[in-house]
Amino acid sequence: MKQLTSIFILVLLLQSCGNPHNQEGLDAYFEGSLSKYNRHxxxxIVADIFTPPVASRIYAYSNIAAYEGVRLQNPEHRPSLGGQLNHLSQLTQPIAGQNYYYPITSLVAFTEVAKQLVYNLERIDTLQTALLRDVKKIGIDEVIYNNSVDLGKKIGQDVLARAHNDGYLKRTALPRFSVNDDPGRWRPTPPDYMEAIEPHWNTIKPFALDSASQFDPGLPTNFDIAETSQFYQEAEEVYSTVKNLNSERLEIAKFWDCNPNISTTKGHVMYFQQQISPGGHWIHITAQVLDEKKINMEDSAAALAQVSVAIADAFISCWDQKYRSSLTRPETYINKYIDPDWEPILQTPAFPEHTSGHSVASAAAATILTNIFGDNYAFDDATEVPYGLPVRSYESFNGAAQEAAISRLYGGIHYKPAIELGVSQGKEVGQHVLDKIKFVN
Structure with a gap:
């Protein structure tokens, strides 16, 4: 009788422990997980219609948190960003003597941050719930599970502490952009004539830059309406480029459009089409390469954090000059001084001309990716396939960035100096991130 009772108690104990700790199954489950979660x-972000600068901030904080979670499995090799990134304090550390499974910590930290920065927090919360359910189903020691989840949530809150004090909340109390009679000053463009987007983005605290103006590219060409002036010739170049666009250049313009919210009017009805942001496009390029090369989670987290920080600082740098110069867009100038019936290929975004955000962000991201994977890494970019566009192939990240930049001329929404100076600006931002922030000891 005592033997039967002992067996019964043992069975109950085994049942209460759930599945045994399945290390191999867990490791397989987390392969490529950060790429997948960035796509989620x-x-x-697309559904919530965040602007490009705001989207870049969301990617940066989320991927910083993910990196901080998974780097703990190899802290002597992977330093913390706490104390390296501006205004990011030291983050919560594991408790000595306790066991953790750091991939869980990483994704919990990622989702804890992401759900506080988007509108549809329920979708991110659902992702986290599904993650934890899957982990339990695969099999994990209960103590390790609880330790890992708790640490991930604490790291997420540490990262969010910076987000709550980076100027994002205060910017909405600042004055709106004012439109006046200055013919060279930016003004709203067709078809929506939207107000200027994020005129105070330069007040957001940069992650690695010393200031928003650290890599100021310089002012644009002086505004002038004389047909012999340099400015008129720059506008004429945009005008003639669009008028004589071939199929290849048209495809390039559309591929790199990345306007998060395009409006279309049919009759009296207006509807909107959501797309990926330019920063999101480069996050997806990064994720695709990581998947192709089967990069482990720790190295993937470092790459995504590095790229996202560079992109976020690129937008802060770019937006600083945009609203310093507040230059009119080609569409406004051409319609008034060259051809009133002319239209660009792409819808003109609702912010000033100089410099090109695509150029700055793309060059910054390409600088990071080239440093990680090499100068001649050829890849097929399938980012735009979900949005109805074909795959495009590139011989290098810099080649893709150059195409992204010139696409803005083909699309009719930027003068050449905004593109060329934007590329230089982005390279400087990317190189500064490489020089200042250590991801490897």
Missing amino acids: LTDV
């Missing part, structure tokens, strides 16, 4: 985050 993109889906939410």
Whole structure:
């Protein structure tokens, strides 16, 4: 009788422990997980219609948190960003003597941050719930599980502490952009005539830059309406480029459009089409390469954090000059001084001309990726396939960045100096991130 009772108690104990700790199954489950979760985050960002600067901030904080979670499995090799990134304090550390499974910590930290920065927090919360359910189903020691989840949530809150004090909340109390009679000053453009987007983005605290103006590219060409002036010739170049666009250049313009919210009017009805942001496009390029090369989670987290920080600082740098110069867009100038019936290929975004955000962000991201994977890494970019566009192939990241930049001329929404100076500006931002922030000891 005592033997039967002992067996019964043993069975109950085994049942209460759930599945045994399945290390191999867990490791397989987390392969490529950060690429997958960044794609899920993109889906939410697109649906929530965040502007390019705001989207870049969301990617940066989320990927910083993910890196901080998984780097702990090899802290002697992977330093913390706490104390390296501006205004990011030291983060919560594991408790000595306790066991953790850091991939869980990483994704919990990622989702804890992401759900506080998007509108549809329920979708991110659902992702986290599904993650934890899957982990338990695969099999994990209960103590390790609880330790890992708790640490991930604490790291997420540490990262969010910076987000709550980076100027994002205060910017909405600042004055709106004012439109006046200055013919060279930016003004709203067709078809929506939207107000200027994020005129105070330069007040957001940069992650690595010393200031928003650290890599100021310089002012644009002086505004002038004389047909012999340099400015008129720059506008004429945009005008003639669009008028004589071939199929290849048209495809390039559309591929790199990345306007998060395009409006279309049919009759009296207006509807909107959501797309990925330019920063999101480069996050997806990064994720695709990581998947192709089967990069482990720790190295993937470092790459995504590095790229996202560079992109976020690129937008802060770019937006600083945009609203310093507040230059009119080609569409406004051409319609008034060259051809009133002319239209660009792409819808003109609702912010000033100089410099090109695509150029700055793309060059910054390409600088990071080239440093990680090499100068001649050829890849097929399938980012735009979900949005109805074909795959495009590139011989290098810099080649893709150059195409992204010149696409703005083909699309009719930027003068050449905004593109060329934007590329230089982005390279400087990217190189500064490489020089200042250590991801490897």
